[in-house]
Amino acid sequence: MKLDLSHAGIVRSVTGALGIAMSLYHMWAIAVGTPEAIIFRGTHLLFAMSLVFLMFPRQAARAGQPPSFLDYALLVAGVAPILYLFINYDYVVTRIYYIDDLSLADMTFAVVLILVVVEGTRRIIGMALPVTAFVFLGYGIAIAGVEPMRILDQLFMTTEGIFGIPLSVSATYVMIFVLFGSFMERTGTGALFMDFAMALTGHSAGGPGKVAVVSSSLFGTISGSAVANVMVTGSITIPLMKRTGFRAAFAGSVEAVASTGGQIMPPIMGAAAFVMAEFLGVSYLQVTIWALLPAILFYVAAFGAVHFEAKRIGLAGVDRAELPRLAEVLRVRGHLFIPVVVILGVMYAGYSAPLAALAGTLACFPVAALRAATRASVTLGNVIEAMIDGARNTLAVALACACAGIVIGVISLTGLGIVFTQFVTHLAQESLLLALILTMIAGIILGMGMPTTPAYIIMTALLVPAIIKLGVVEPAAHLFALYFAVLSAITPPVALAVYAAAGLARSGLWETSWAAIRMGAAGFIVPFMFVYQPALLMIGDWRETVLAGGSAALGCLLLAAGLHGYLIRPAKIWERVALVAAALMLIKPGWATDLGGLGLATTVFTAQFIARERKPV
Numbered sequence: 001m002k003l004d005l006s007h008a009g010i011v012r013s014v015t016g017a018l019g020i021a022m023s024l025y026h027m028w029a030i031a032v033g034t035p036e037a038i039i040f041r042g043t044h045l046l047f048a049m050s051l052v053f054l055m056f057p058r059q060a061a062r063a064g065q066p067p068s069f070l071d072y073a074l075l076v077a078g079v080a081p082i083l084y085l086f087i088n089y090d091y092v093v094t095r096i097y098y099i100d101d102l103s104l105a106d107m108t109f110a111v112v113l114i115l116v117v118v119e120g121t122r123r124i125i126g127m128a129l130p131v132t133a134f135v136f137l138g139y140g141i142a143i144a145g146v147e148p149m150r151i152l153d154q155l156f157m158t159t160e161g162i163f164g165i166p167l168s169v170s171a172t173y174v175m176i177f178v179l180f181g182s183f184m185e186r187t188g189t190g191a192l193f194m195d196f197a198m199a200l201t202g203h204s205a206g207g208p209g210k211v212a213v214v215s216s217s218l219f220g221t222i223s224g225s226a227v228a229n230v231m232v233t234g235s236i237t238i239p240l241m242k243r244t245g246f247r248a249a250f251a252g253s254v255e256a257v258a259s260t261g262g263q264i265m266p267p268i269m270g271a272a273a274f275v276m277a278e279f280l281g282v283s284y285l286q287v288t289i290w291a292l293l294p295a296i297l298f299y300v301a302a303f304g305a306v307h308f309e310a311k312r313i314g315l316a317g318v319d320r321a322e323l324p325r326l327a328e329v330l331r332v333r334g335h336l337f338i339p340v341v342v343i344l345g346v347m348y349a350g351y352s353a354p355l356a357a358l359a360g361t362l363a364c365f366p367v368a369a370l371r372a373a374t375r376a377s378v379t380l381g382n383v384i385e386a387m388i389d390g391a392r393n394t395l396a397v398a399l400a401c402a403c404a405g406i407v408i409g410v411i412s413l414t415g416l417g418i419v420f421t422q423f424v425t426h427l428a429q430e431s432l433l434l435a436l437i438l439t440m441i442a443g444i445i446l447g448m449g450m451p452t453t454p455a456y457i458i459m460t461a462l463l464v465p466a467i468i469k470l471g472v473v474e475p476a477a478h479l480f481a482l483y484f485a486v487l488s489a490i491t492p493p494v495a496l497a498v499y500a501a502a503g504l505a506r507s508g509l510w511e512t513s514w515a516a517i518r519m520g521a522a523g524f525i526v527p528f529m530f531v532y533q534p535a536l537l538m539i540g541d542w543r544e545t546v547l548a549g550g551s552a553a554l555g556c557l558l559l560a561a562g563l564h565g566y567l568i569r570p571a572k573i574w575e576r577v578a579l580v581a582a583a584l585m586l587i588k589p590g591w592a593t594d595l596g597g598l599g600l601a602t603t604v605f606t607a608q609f610i611a612r613e614r615k616p617v
Contacts, residue, residue, distance in 0.1 A: 008066040015054045019391035020384060022047035026175045027361070030354045034172065038092065041163045042082045044171035045117075048398035049078035051391060052120040074116055081113035081156070097158050102149055110156035114406060117162060121403040124396050129403050129454050136410040144414040154409045161409030165278055166401035166457050173274035173284070174397045174453075176357040179390030180268075183364035184339065186386040187377045192333040194236055199326035202318045206310025208244050209254045212237035213302050216258035217265050226489040226497040229259035230504070238504045245315045252505035253490075253515035256497040257302050260489045260520070263452055264482070265295045267344055271397050272456040272485065274353070276478050279460055284353035290475045290537040293549050294483070294526050297536075297556050301522030304560035312566035332373045339363045397453055404454035411461045424466035432470045436531060439463045440484045440524075447488025455485040467531075473539065476531045483527040490516040518563050522556045525587055533589035551594050555586030558601055567604060569612045575604045 004012070025043065034040045053075040057067040067075075084105070085092055102110070114137075118130045140146045155161030159168075184190075193215045201210035215233050234255040241251035263270030266288035273291065277284045339360040346356035365383060368374040411417050428435035442463055446455040459481040468477045489497040492513040502512040529552055530536040535544040536552060561567045562579030571579065578600050585597030 011066045016388050019388035022391040023387035030358045037159050041167045041171050046082045056123045077112050078116040081109035084109045110152035117402045121399040133403050133406040136407045140410040140414050154413045162402050162405040164405040166404045169275045169278050170398045170401040174271040175394045176354050178394045180357050180361045182386045182389040183361050186382050187364050187368035188374050189336045192336045195324045195329045199324045199329050202323045203320050206306045206315050207318050208240040209306035212254050213258040226260040229262050230500040234504045248505045248507035249511040249515045252501035252507045252512040253519050256490050256501040256516045257520040260497050261298050263486045266292050272453045285347050293536050297526050298523050300553050301556035301560050304557040305519045308561050308564040308566040335370050338367045400451050400454045404457045417461045420462045421466040435467050443484030444488045444491050447485040452485045456482050472531050473534050480527045490520050529587050551586045555583045559583035568608050578604050
């Protein structure tokens with residue numbers, strides 16, 4: 001292989017080496033024990049900052065040119081403050097923050113790091129989060145009246161700002177799970193998920209749509225990104241859905257909704273779930289237990305929506321002769337599920353989630369080598385590319401968490417969280433429903449402009465305490481915030497997962513967005529369900545959980561039936577209204593509403609059954 005000594009070639013080699021070093025460093029830290037907070041989080045940010053300015057240069061939009069002098073200057077400016085902390089580590093940890101004044105060098109490096117973190121974040125995820133960071137900085141200085149030196153102290157010299165909990169979660173959890181996802185993809189697990197879903201559901205009514213739901217829920221557990229999920233699975237499922245008769249807009253909406261749900265689907269959820277575990281002081285495994293039933297309800301509704309829409313427009317599934325056989329899929333590629341089983345086994349054995357992810361990651365290529373069908377992926381080049389992919393895919397989360405640390409640092413220093421909590425509780429006038437609606441709106445707006453993780457972090461600081469104060473149990477309050485930060489990906493006007501899916505489907509953005517809202521409607525109701533009925537989070541008596549889960553699942557199916565106009569035959573207007581009403585009654589906790597919902601649903605079912613017997617559809 002000829003060595004490329006051009007500027008672009010050297011940059012590629014350097015970024016590749018940095019990506020490998022970043023992956024190996026985090027694997028080593030998990031194996032032997034993570035270093036002290038500033039060192040570990042600082043090294044994580046050091047790698048991320050270096051890679052961002054090399055991989056996302058200012059003029060990258062112009063024909064993929066290599067970094068400019070400005071990019072290299074920013075890279076040095078981003079690295080220098082972190083190295084300054086490392087060199088002066090004893091001074092940093094022994095000084096009394098907020099009491100000892102900062103030196104000129106401290107303040108200079110603090111300002112430089114804040115500006116470079118904001119610029120790096122802008123390059124990789126856009127303007128929304130950087131603007132938010134500057135707004136909060138302005139609030140802290142101009143409105144709250146905090147001395148600039150104190151803000152710089154908080155953000156740079158402590159673990160309450162840029163090097164705070166969000167960056168800790170990115171370094172400790174996100175990096176290794178993203179790396180696991182990259183290893184899984186490189187060993188062909190994406191193809192396994194697709195074939196598995198095709199064999200399982202491809203033959204039924206609207207089969208390709210159901211394949212999208214199942215495969216996206218599986219793939220979402222290892223990608224953690226709605227847009228990435230859409231691009232990987234949607235490139236196969238969307239054309240297949242269109243080919244079998246689904247409208248382009250509906251095909252796009254199915255993929256967008258199913259892909260978005262991957263971030264809330266255990267066993268491996270999106271990055272924000274790890275932040276939640278840290279904030280609540282519980283194991284990641286506990287978070288997955290809380291999240292399991294709501295995620296199942298979300299996908300039950302999505303699956304039902306595809307089924308009822310397919311039946312309404314008279315679509316059949318794919319001919320069985322064209323589908324892979326389940327037994328054959330499992331025989332040839334089924335062993336690729338083993339790394340996921342390894343992760344679950346290690347976590348259930350009582351070890352930490354990062355150690356479990358490391359075990360799963362290290363198992364990927366040896367497991368792929370077990371069968372001839374997947375052995376071709378076991379090459380040194382593939383391992384190296386998987387490590388580089390893992391580092392690259394972590395950058396957005398790492399920079400977003402560092403930038404979110406600026407926001408959180410200002411909030412904690414100024415007491416804005418308490419003020420905002422008082423404001424929301426006053427506005428809600430002790431009405432929990434109104435407070436939840438305000439939180440929902442805030443989550444969707446925040447999530448429109450930034451990734452799920454920073455949106456959730458900001459909500460946790462500003463809004464979650466308010467709904468907890470109104471009586472919501474902590475896990476439900478945090479999951480409520482997470483859900484709406486996630487669902488912003490399918491909520492117009494800025495619905496990133498829908499944009500990606502509409503591009504693949506070649507459908508109108510607004511038409512696809514509204515189809516996604518209708519299909520994902522249950523996702524907007526499920527969070528209210530578990531707030532009022534914590535049994536859905538498996539909190540409390542197991543009999544309550546079974547009853548609540550059963551009635552909610554039926555409610556989600558009826559909601560899909562009502563919104564898509566089909567139960568056992570096409571529904572009339574009154575039947576659709578009755579089905580939606582029955583769904584809402586079943587979803588609401590309580591015997592009285594459950595019985596009312598069952599009564600309404602039975603009435604519609606009976607009317608449709610009689611009409612079908614008289615005139616078969």
